[in-house]
Amino acid sequence: AAISPQRTAEHIDTILxxxxxxxxxxxxxxxxEHLSSGASEPLNLKTFIRQLETPVIVGDCASYSAALHLMRTGAAGVLVGVGTGRSSTVRRVLGIGGPQATALADARAARxxxxxETGVYTHLIADGSMATGGDIAKAIVCGADAVMLGSPLAAAEDAPGQGWHWGVQSVHPTIPQGGRVAVTPRGTMAEIIHGPSHAEDGSLNLAGALRQSMAMCGYTDLKSFQKAEILVNSR
Incomplete structure (x- = not known):
């Protein structure tokens, strides 16, 4: 289940x-620590998370200090990426965001x-800018343990959105920070994730592309693949 910080305290009994x-x-x-209008007490994520037996993922963030702060709450995972998704308008609306690779590298250092400090490993989930198998491979090398996919899966012929994609930021009573965007059907959900691919743009067979990238770099598992070197092109 997913919920915003504003609604967490309101629904804590239901969550439990x-x-x-x-x-x-x-x-x-x-x-x-989240404080919203109408809330008498701020939502302290550290206190909230530690009263649950359920693993909690929190996000998003895009900096070293923010990622470290969230890890110290006891979260099992942290979502990394601000304003990078296709449907997100956070950068235009709020002026907040950053490059995904930089955000992941900073979060990796925080981890x-x-x-x-604690002996606890916190998983990083790249949220945004994941359009192709190559994007996923680069996210893993930058430190991600997993990726969140939106528009690539929405492009499936059998996706429930039927050619449309929108994110959680789209719903806000006064300041929407995301839009509803049309996506071109690429293939079935199975073809997008596992192939076979009939396109050369990297939008199909995402898992196969990741495996091929790992093999070409000489790695057999995701954890060791995180040790691959990164070359930054300044163009």
Whole structure:
């Protein structure tokens, strides 16, 4: 289940009764302590997360300090990326965002510090700018353990959006930070994820492309693939 920080305190009893397998607390930019209008007390993520037996993923963030702050709440995973998704308008509306590779590299450094301090490994999930198998491969090398896919899956012929994609930022009573965007059908969901591919643009067989990228770089698993070198092109 997913919920925004603004609604978490309101629905805490329902969350506890639901015995969820995973809870995602998400908004475009999140901090470990959230205060919204009408709330008498700020939502302290550290206190909230530690009263749950359910693993919690929090995000999004795009900096070293923000990622480290969220890791210290006890979250099992942190969503990394602000304003990078296809449907997101956060950069235009709020002026907040950053390059995805930089955000992941900073969060990776924060994870190393958190691991040294606590012995706890926090998973990083790249959220945004994932359009092709190559994008996924680069995200893993930058430090991600997983990626969140939106528009690539929405482009499936059998996707429930039927040719449209929108994110959680699209819904806001006063300041929407995302739009509803049309996506061109690429193939079935199975073809997009596992192939076979009939296009040369990297939009199909995402898992196969990731495996091929790992093999060409000499790696057999995702954890070791995170050790691959990155060459930055200044063009």
């Amino acid at each position: 009764r639901a015995e969820l397998g995973l809870l995602v607390i998400q908004q475009p930019v999140i901090s470990a 190393m510090r958190h691991l040294d």
